[in-house]
Amino acid sequence: MKQRTIILIIITLLLVTACSQKDNAPTSAPQTESDQRETLTIFAAASLTEAFSELGELYEAEHPNVRVMFNFAGSQRLAQQLAHGAPADIFASANQLQMLGAVDAERVDPEDMEMFIGNQLVIVYPPDNPGYVRRPLDLSYPIVDLVLAAEEVPAGQYTMKFLGNASQDGALGSDYKSKVLENVVSYEENVRAVLSKVQLGEADAGIVYESDISNLSPLQIGSVEIPSPFNIYANYYIAPVTDSTRSELAEDFISFVFSTEGQDILIKYGFLPLF
Template identity: 50%
Template sequence: MRRTQVGLLAAILVVALNACTVGPAAPGASLTIFAAASLSDAFEEIAVAFAAANDGVTINYNFGGSQQLAAQLNEGAPADVFASANSSQMRVVLEGGRVISGTEHAFAYNRLVVVVPHDNPAKISTLHDLARPGVRLLLADRAVPVGQYSLDFLAKASVRPSFGTTYSASVLRNVVSYEDNVRAVLTKVALGEGDAGIVYTTDAALEAERIARIDIPDELNTVASYPIAPIADSANPELAQAFIDFVLAPAGQAILVKYGFIDVREAREAGFSGGGFVRMASGCGATPRLHLASGVGRADTSAVLTKNPPRERGGRGRGQEAGGAQNTRLRVLRG
């Protein structure tokens, strides 16, 4: 990351930390946040920054497939905030009465990419190779947002002469496992337990040293909208809304962009914000157009194998605390 970018991010964090605070948190105050698995790294860093502005807050995360989280919420699981990887699972929770209509906001966008092990034993170099007999393909279950988006990609490709009408069926015959969430697909591919998988671009960045990627062209891809909302019966509604405001504010958006997500402003300007609750929460200011990760959301239309560039981690290891948040308490549950 260039020095000027680091300075800009630091300045944004200072402004947003002052804006998105609800004052001294009550002793023992905590939030339980249900969030899609693809958000785990970005949200863990957001929790550290948010807690730095709200002393004494404990953030409890439950990460998992959006459909699993929605089911848990509609079964009555206690929570304060829900962040989904698509609008349909947010709608499930809305219909279940756990979220009030009009309180949800799109806060990030993502897109698909094909990943293969770094040594690429199956010699996969184009999207056409996914249909080759003998390829071991890993997909997320269709009930998971990324799983449905993967099927949408195959359907779009199958109506194009360059792929042929049998492309989708041929690819699906190669599926050896349907996983519960996108991180399971990524992990198995990185470990060599499959020849290829379809994940989000943000997930691919996490395993830059162990995978290579094949970009999916814009016309075949899906831009996934991520909505967030407070739970209607939250035990701490003011703090829950403050967390959402923080995610939508410059500090939260900068962290999401750092991890490869497309921010709300860029999505609007690019014209692919349809279908996903594009509203901004008030109270923490507008989101700036800030690019810390180049090329996010710009698929290579040649769709050939490229090595995944190492993701900048800003000098922090996973779970390490940022400056000013040494007392942050963070508990992570893996759904």
């Protein structure tokens, strides 16, 4: 029994002290055969996961001597990781604020950062629509259980901006924002968690990026467009990391993102072209 208790002590100590969630490990494109290749490490916003994975595969196909590795996570988390010295070559953020966080940490030169694609918000609901959501106004009715992204996350900040715009406009009522916020049952820690909970039917509605639902059919998720006067235009920023040892390669990948081919892939995944 003594041994059992010692093991128990060790296990419990580990469990009790482990309050933090593990960070996303960099995910690599599925090629490992040769180590001769140069590795390009890209920190990219979670909402870019599918689109950038395809960009990475395409880039590798065109440059056999390059291996592209991604670290996908919430932009705020990536900015934190960069600020704490995580090695990277490129940072792609879902908003300007987090890119500026990397600038503050002196990992990105403010003159290098560029807008490369846009995104918009969309209201989503489970396919059987238990909350009867048909238009943006319906979000303000008390029967709707709403899930939003937390304000720590870019999507959450954009959502607050959209609600503010809608209230100011007045067409949906000047108390639209406060009524909608009263319906919120959870502020999720990333925008994909919002989508999951709505898809599972745990909530009646949620607000996510247009690009998040681009590969889902109407049978999997219902959606309501947010009219352009209220909707926000999310600006995605990309920049090479200043202390990267592969800055030429990084520049080349960034110009690939800006190429027609790169932009077409992003647009295919529901992103909006730059004005």
